[in-house]
Amino acid sequence: MKRLQRNAGLRVVGTAIAACVLAALGFAVPGASEAAQPGPVPVAIVAQAAQAPAAGTPAGARIIRFTMANTPKIDPGVGSDGSSSSALVNLYDSLVFPEYDGSVSPLLATRWDVSSDGLTYTFRLRGGVKFHNGKEVTADDVVFSMERMLTMKQGYAYLFAGRVKSVSAPDKTTVRFQLERPFGPFLPTLSRLYILNKDQVMAHLQPGQYGDKQDYGRAWLAANDAGSGPYQVKEMRQNEYLLAERFKEYWGGFKPGNPDGFKLIGSTEPVMVRTLMSRKELDIADEYQPMENYRSFARMPGVEVVNYSTGKLMYVATNTAKPPTDDIHFRKALSYVIDYDTLTKMVFPDTKPAVGPVSAALPGHDAKLPAAKQDLEAAKRELAQSKYAGKLDQYPVDLVWVAETPDREKLALSIQADAAKVGIKVNVIKTPWVAVVEQASKPETTPMACTVVVSPNYSEAGALLGAAFHSSATGKWENMTWSKNAEIDKLIEEAIQTTDRQQRFERYAVAQRRIMELFPTIPVFEAPEKRAYQASYISWQPAELMKAGKPVLAVMGYLNYMRNIEYK
């Protein structure tokens, strides 16, 4: 009896230890690790072995896997962030397509006419284009898509609300947009109007708030697509991934090496991304990785790191309604103390000092403006002209950096150290993003200075000018200047209402020069989008263009356009 009891006790302990050992050995499943060996692997094997086939797709299907900050909102009336845009450009077609050189080319529209007053845009649609369910794309679908977006007022609706007066379909293949007032960059913004299958959406209505349109198909479109794009939804798993497969009948066809599908993983967790890249279980890494990960990617066999210009610009936004940043000479002095060279070479590698108030990557940028440069003597001269000369110790500057972006603390501390050289006292303050957004809503709560990156909504200088410098944007985090300068407003409005591209760009240049004279805020550097990809077996068109020395403007989401990716 005693022996039995002793054995029972030993069994308990033994079983537990055996369980630990088994767990540690990973159950030693045969073949579990063949595809996961680190180090160089022949391209053909990698392309096959690294791919876990999606359900229902042929074995060895080539799926491009890439990470983004979150799982996308795949309803074109709702999604507008980077992840959503990456999904939408592949699931839906738009009338026009933004090219990497900043121009737009026809997509669903084959040609268009603009009335002489710039108020009427008429598009002719490509014939024979099919939605994923086989129905033909008509002008009625375009009208429905625009009306849906304007009614829901979400996603990219802000690009069209207040600008589009009406949209009509004179016949099956003609769409006409009537604008409230001329808007020069209307064509590039139309790349954000993703065309929905009206009949399919209307067949999936659920109770909602939009009258006879009920929920406008929102619930159904959160997990399904109604598009005509080159890829279609296979599986949408919230908080995990979107899996899409090729739409075989896509009107534009596919190149032989184009992927069979893509998997958008909604997580940028650095350890996970680094591990997956090393195992070749991830093909393109996101832009949100810490610097050490990019350095690690660059050392991985077959992986390359690329820097894309996106039109984003880092500013030290200054509040012109508060002392001492209300003084133009003080603001200019603060800009002169910043050590742009060290920042862009050492602290934020691959960035470039700002040249004027908008990104040099954006069409319409004025290249004649000088690049930002440290000049302590100029800073002292400006301070001497400032109304705060001689009493700088009484006016310390509160410089806020966004808590969720730890790298920006380095920027703030660098400015603090350099400002001290000319007698400006800077208090570095860490503030959560939600608090910054809240503070920016009133001039009295807006920080004296705040590090902020502003992205263009469309690929032209006017996008940044409107967002960061027009007085209608004050109260939002993009424009914390509170300058409300009627002259700048007029220059920006005149520019964006000019339909002729060349004339519009000339007017953008005038506005940029005047902004630099009035200097409401401090442009610091161009922030590129860093990405790593498996160059050993993938050819990524924008990366190839950059290697060939051609400029690439990465419009949000379009870097991940799968028809521009090919397996070698």
Add this chain to the structure above:
Amino acid sequence: MSSWTFILRRMAWSVFALFGLSLVIFILSRVIPGDPARMALGPSAPEAAVTELRRQMRLDQPLPAQYAGWLWAALHGDLGLSLVTMRPVLTDIQDFLPATMELVALAALIELAVGISLGVLSAMYSRRWVDNAIRLLAYLGIVNPAFVFAVMFMLVFVYLWPIFPAVGRVTVDGSLVRTTGLATVDALLRGDLVTFWDALRHLVLPATALAMNGTAQLARITRSSMVDNLGRDYVAMATAQGLDRRTIMFKYLLRPSVIPSVSLMGLQFAALFGNAFLVELIFNWPGLSRYGVTAMLHKDLNAMTAVVLTVGLVFVLANIVTDIVVALLDPRIRLGAGAET
């Protein structure tokens, strides 16, 4: 009072506890700075759209009216719409809870099996090298949070020595056919052993990382409880009667000694939900904890409230189950509870 009455009373009190919890989280979630409607629609959304969303969410109403409206809807099974996923929160909870439950259940199992076993082993070889080694390991388990183990496991067993899958719940996307939402159980129900094995392999690293801290605590508590009990009269009596040490340990000592560990397990179960967040993030595990933190970062009010209530409910249920198990293990507690009330 019978044990059933005792349990029913505990459950009735739990309803009040959950009501209080809902009130606290409802108020707290609205005190956090930031406009949820603006955050949901993005910085560029027209003000009219933001105002409309505020109205839909009743954010334009006084706080008591907001709470009354929410409570009424919640009692009718409507927890509102998530601003992050744009789906009903109830759908999200049904979708994400099973993944975390599966993770937490395996972690709890590992804690119980390994923690108590190590505690027993440590007590059996008290003050010898086995005991010292286990105590040292337990210290390491306690001082390091779960995400440190998650990162370490990821680096060792996925990056350097790739014997485990890296992320997700299964290797082949779409191979999960949902019945209960628990990948392993669903695979077994379908008789799909390949998917079951695959799902289990995906579970091992995150569950073990999650279990490390609790395992260490259970090992230490079991050890100290056993060592304490070793000095009791009944042990001296059993020893004097000539019973061998292993019989004393397993027959007479183990049962009373694991009671503190089992009680601790009730608290641990809820703690596992909280700790699961970073583990879920690192292993891209689509669970409730990750959903909850995403909701908090985006000030997704409905989702935040629902997640906290769900975890609260799990906590309450875990504690009731713990009370039952402890009462089963020790009749003195059961009888004592009855006499007291």
